[in-house]
Amino acid sequence: MAENEKEPVTIKKYANRRLYNTGTSTYVTLEDLAAMVKAGENFVVYDAKTGEDITRTVLAQIIFEQENKEGQSLLPITFLRQLIRFYGDSMQMLVPRYLEQSMSTLTNQQDKLREQMAQAFGGVGFGAMEDQVRRNMEMFEKAFSMFAPFARSQSKPAEERQQSSGEMDDLKRQLEELQKKIDRLSPKTE
Numbered sequence: 001m002a003e004n005e006k007e008p009v010t011i012k013k014y015a016n017r018r019l020y021n022t023g024t025s026t027y028v029t030l031e032d033l034a035a036m037v038k039a040g041e042n043f044v045v046y047d048a049k050t051g052e053d054i055t056r057t058v059l060a061q062i063i064f065e066q067e068n069k070e071g072q073s074l075l076p077i078t079f080l081r082q083l084i085r086f087y088g089d090s091m092q093m094l095v096p097r098y099l100e101q102s103m104s105t106l107t108n109q110q111d112k113l114r115e116q117m118a119q120a121f122g123g124v125g126f127g128a129m130e131d132q133v134r135r136n137m138e139m140f141e142k143a144f145s146m147f148a149p150f151a152r153s154q155s156k157p158a159e160e161r162q163q164s165s166g167e168m169d170d171l172k173r174q175l176e177e178l179q180k181k182i183d184r185l186s187p188k189t190e
Helices: 030-038 055-068 077-086 095-120 126-147 158-185
Strands: 009-013 019-021 026-028 043-047
Touching: 019 030, 030 043, 030 055, 043 055
Parallel strands: 009 043
Antiparallel strands: 009 019, 019 026
């Protein structure tokens, strides 16, 4: 039997919304189930009280959780709106099969796409590109802070802000002293 043909792990969802993995005899979270999906493990989720298969609902919850994580969004708003429009439409029964085929094609082409991207960027992998983007952003932020030093002060740690505040007070004091000296040196015309 191939890995995909193994009997799926049974997960039971109880009234208190806890999920129980009957294969490992442990309680699991949606994050645990997401990790199982990523690892290629197959599971089904049943309502412990009614025995109803609620796998689709739990998978949708996992997607919802992933979409709410910052930087994790995969589903563009236009796609979500289009998907909602298909509910109740005469095309509704075609959408699941189309999406399955599209995802299957993307999955099958994934390795080819990674290879082509690596070739297009001269052997630089995605990790290296991400590092370069991160370094570029850091340089941009440093350069920006030189042109707007006070705009970035709130993002500094409290200790740094306190030090900056002390330096600012010193500068103000020095400026006031200079102004007093100028006032003393300038002829009084009254």
